[in-house]
Amino acid sequence: MTVMKKVNYKSFVMMLILMLGLAPVLVFGQQEGTEKSEKKSSFDKHFFLQASGGVSQFFGDVNKFNYHNERVNLFYGFGAGYQFSPVIGVRGLFNNGWVVSTREESDLRMSSSVWDAQLQLTASLTNLIFGYKPERFLNVYAFAGGALTNYSSILFRDSDWHVIDRNGPDAEAPFDQEAYRAVTIPAGLGLNFRLAEKWDLNLEYNLRTMFVDDLDLLVSGDGNDAYSTAMLGVTYKFKPSANLKSMEKNYGLVKYETTPDPLVKVGDTVCVNVKVVFPEKYFAKKAAMNFQPELKYAGTSRKLKAVNFQGEDVNGDGIVINYKNGGTYTYVDCIPYEPGMNVSELVVSPKLYEPKEPVSRNATPEEIGAKYKVIDLPERKLADGVIVTDMRITHDETLILADHGYEKETIISKEATIYFAVNMHNLNWNLPLNRNNQVQKQLDDLAAFIKMGYSIRDIDINAWASPEGEESFNQGLSERRAQAGKKHLLDMIKKMAKDKKAPFVIENPETSLKFNTYANGEDWNGFMKAVEASNIGDKRIIMNVVNSQPDVSKREQEIRNMSLVYREIEEDVLPPLRRAVIAVNCFEPKKTDEEIATLATSDPSKLNDKELLYAATLTNDNETKLRIYKTATTQYANDWRGFNNAAVIELEGNQLGEAASHLNKADQLEPNNKAVVNNLGALASKKADYKGAAVQYNKAKTLGADVNYNLGITQLAAGKYDSALGLMGDKKCNSNVALAQILTGKYSEATTSLKCAPESGHNYYLLAVAGARSNDVKMLTENLAKAIEKDPSLKATAAEDREFIKFFANPEFANLVK
Incomplete structure (x- = not known):
């Protein structure tokens, strides 16, 4: 019977010191490493189970000169543990198997049935050094701890199988029938291969150093025994699941409310507003969902902005949805309207995935698909088509025609002035003013004007008196002077009637002609203007005296007084005020509308610019109008009006190309003309360039055009x-x-x-x-x-x-x- 060796306490203490010294390094190193990694990826604490099998090796007195003993035997084990962080974990293992060794020079062999129960601290060296990355395929880890080893050994000669020593339940007297137990220090390294989200393959080497020297039943005093295992196993991790399958199954519980439905085009934009409602206990804490609506139309589609929802335990800047309470989110995006979108469908086919990195709120399905395996949820319709009623604008923009400037009635006048002596109304051709101002020539010219035979509309005779006399007298005097002027003109007309060479005769001029006689009384305005224009040195004093006297009679007296002082007033200022002005007003001869309309299409060269432009207003046929205006552009090529007006007719007929050419020419000839600028705005509007149209309209407004209605159309389109x-x-x-x-x-x-x-x-x-x-x-x-x-x-x-x-x-x- 062998005696159990004493425990090597020095080795035990050294191992404890090593473990206690290593633990802080691992913990703090883990914290620093995981702080860096967790910014990138989240870690889930979890329990795990392990099972493994492999071979064992013995190191002791039987083979102390051959540590590479070829004698190996089978070992297997089970374990469970908990991973606290990406680096640190703890596990308990139970292992069972045989340890066998031989020593040929002494003809010894030992065989021991061993089981051990281990409690270990594990440390991932890969995550400690390189940071946590859940999808990493290979991780290297170290472990150490304490164990209780139970063993029943037999020592015998190898040559004849003679039992030298033995212990355990199968031993017979005189051998010890009790199994031995010893404290063991397990330590080693392992390789972890990631097979799936919850499954790993493990290959590890575990050396158990015992505190006894009797595992082989030989006690030499040279050191404690040890044994090791090299085992291949699997690990199953109880990590929280993203539960994507459950989310896929219950996707019908997710509600979408689109406002409005159908969508509505406003301006040049279609905006989408979708309220997404997630029910309670739907959105898994480790899951994420990509949501990107798509508008399908006319054989094509337009993808809208992508957003990503994420569970509570997922890192990133996605929209977090609470598992217990669910949540809502209002999705909003706007896209430019394109033809064909009116008949369309707004759909969405979300994608479920389990993120291993922080979620980006606006990551696209393509970006997510490149990283993760996704589950495509069924396509759901969010809205049916786009309402485009705002496109039903009537292009009845207000267009501005250039004024033709033609007058159907043009009055031409000829006048003559007759002067009178002070307080007199009889005609005196010897008055200096009548001689010096060639009054007789004026009257002759007036007679010649009448002889031209133009139709006389009326004759105006205005008469005045100088203001130095009494007011009521002067009023009557001016009346008599007007009648004197009228009588003289009637005498002239009657004299012309006696001339056999006269081109025409005015019969009964007193009744056939309309005379307008105006007795204007005292000519105060004429007096003030004459003084102002005179060379009188004290004219300012004279004017102030007159203006400061409100009483007419006193003003008249002041003028008489000043006439005595200032001879210029008596001789130069007052005489021209004593007058009668005869004006004969005639209708200028005109072509008839029928003549103008005919010439405009048959011989437009006989029409002036005003007549030609006027001719276009005499027809309701736009083709004829356009032909006349185009004639104006060639016959009067430097006149902007023909180009502008031709463009107006072309705009009304939606001939936009021709209108643009004519308007550009009009703009060159007459820059910043309100009519042209307004019509350029209408051209842009009819081309659906409403922003450009608004610019032109606002410019035309500053030039004085009334563009409110046209601007209203641009606002309607916007x-x-x-x-x-x-x-x-x-x-x-x-x-x-x-x-x-x-x-x-x-x-x-x-x-x-x-x-x-x-x-x-x-x-x-x-x-x-x-x-x-x-x-x-x-x-x-x-x-x-x-x-x-x-x-x-x-x-x-x-x-x-x-x-x-x-x-x-x-x-x-x-x-x-x-």
Whole structure:
């Protein structure tokens, strides 16, 4: 029987010191490493189970000269543990197997049935040094701890199997029938291969150093015995699951509320607003979901902004959804409208994934798919189509024609002035003023003017008196002078009638002609102007004296007094004021409208610029108008008006290319002309360049043009409906005003505007839209029927128009659009 060796306490103490010294290094190193790594990836604490099997080796007296003993035997074990962090863990192991060794020179062999129960501290060297990365395939770890080893050994000669010593339950007397137990220090290294999220493959070497020397039943005093195992095993980790399959199964519980549905185009943009509602206990704490709506239309699609939802235990800047309470999120994005989007579907097919790195809020499905395995959830419809009613703008922009400048009646006048002596009304041709001012020549010219035979509209005779006399006398004097002028003119006309060579004769001029005689009394204004223009040195004093005297009679006296002092007043200022002015007003001869209209198309060279432009107003045929205006552009090539007006007709006929050419030429000839600038804005508007149109309209406004209605159209196109109504509101029975009213929810006002507007398929269609929005089926169907009757192409339009989507199944509606 062997005697159990004493425990080597020095070795035991050294091992404890080593473990206690290593633990802080591992812990603090782990904390520093995981702080860095956890910024990138989250770690889940977890329990785990292990199972392994392998071979054993013995190191003791039997083979102390051969530590590479070829005698190995099977060992297996089970274990469980808990991983506190990416670096530190603890586990308990139970191992069982045989330890066998031989010593040929002494013909000895030992065999021991061993089991041990171990408690170990594990440390991941890879995560400590390089940081935690859950998807890493290979990790190196170290472990150390304490164990209780139970062993039953047999020592015998190898040559004849003679038992030398033995212990354990199978031993017979005189051998010890008790199994021995000893404290053991296990330590080693392992390799961990990641097979799946919860499964690892382990390969580890575990050396157990015993505190006894009797495992082989030989006690030499040279050192304690030890044994080791090299084992391959598997580990199952009880990590929290992302539970993606459960989320996939219960996806129908996730609710989407899209507002509005259908979507609505406003300006040049379509905005999407989706309320996403996650139910309680749906969103797994370790899961993430990518959400990216997609608008499918016309064989293509437009992807909207991507967002990512994440569970509570996931790192990143995604939208966190609580597992217990669920959550809501309002998704908002806007995209430019493109043709074809009116008939479309807004859909979403979210993707579930288990992130290993922090989630990025706006990561795309492509970016996520490149990193993780994803589960594609079923496609769900969020909205059906886009309402594009704001595109139903009527292009009736206000266009500005250049004024032709032609006057159907042009009055030409000729006048002569006759002067009178002071206080006299008889004609005195010997007066210096009548001689010096060639009054007789003026009268002769007046006679020649009358002889031209122009139709006389009327004759004006104005007469005045100088202001130094008494006021009432002067009033009568001016009346008599007016009559003297009239009499002289009548005598002239009667004399012309006696001339046999006269081109025409005015019969009974007293009654056939209209005379307007004006007795103007004292000419105070003429007096002040004459003084102002004179060379009198004290003229300022004279003017101040007159102006400061409100009493007319006193003013008259002051003038008489000053006339005695200042001879210039008596001789130069007052005499020209005593006069009568005769003006004969005649109609200038004109072509008739019929003559102008005929010449404009047959011989336009006989028309001047005003007549030619006027000719275009005499016809309602736009082709004829355009031909006349184009003639003006060649006949009067430097006149901007012909180019501008030709462009107006072309704009009305939607000939935008030709209109642009003519307007550009007009703008070159007459820069910054309000009419041209306004029409350039209308050209841009008709091309749907509403921003460019607004720039031109605002410029035209600064030049004095009334552009409110046109600006209203640009505001309507920009989705600023209230502003549009403010600019266009004074227009009655107008389609665009009605459209703005519909788009602002004023359906009753819109109906009023459209019912008095011109009948057209377009206007009836808008009435149908107002009916649909008012949920008035009768109004909808009656007006849609009229619209289709006026314009059959509207049948196909209505069949796809999302304004009517609520009525697609209505039999009356369906019958109209089939």
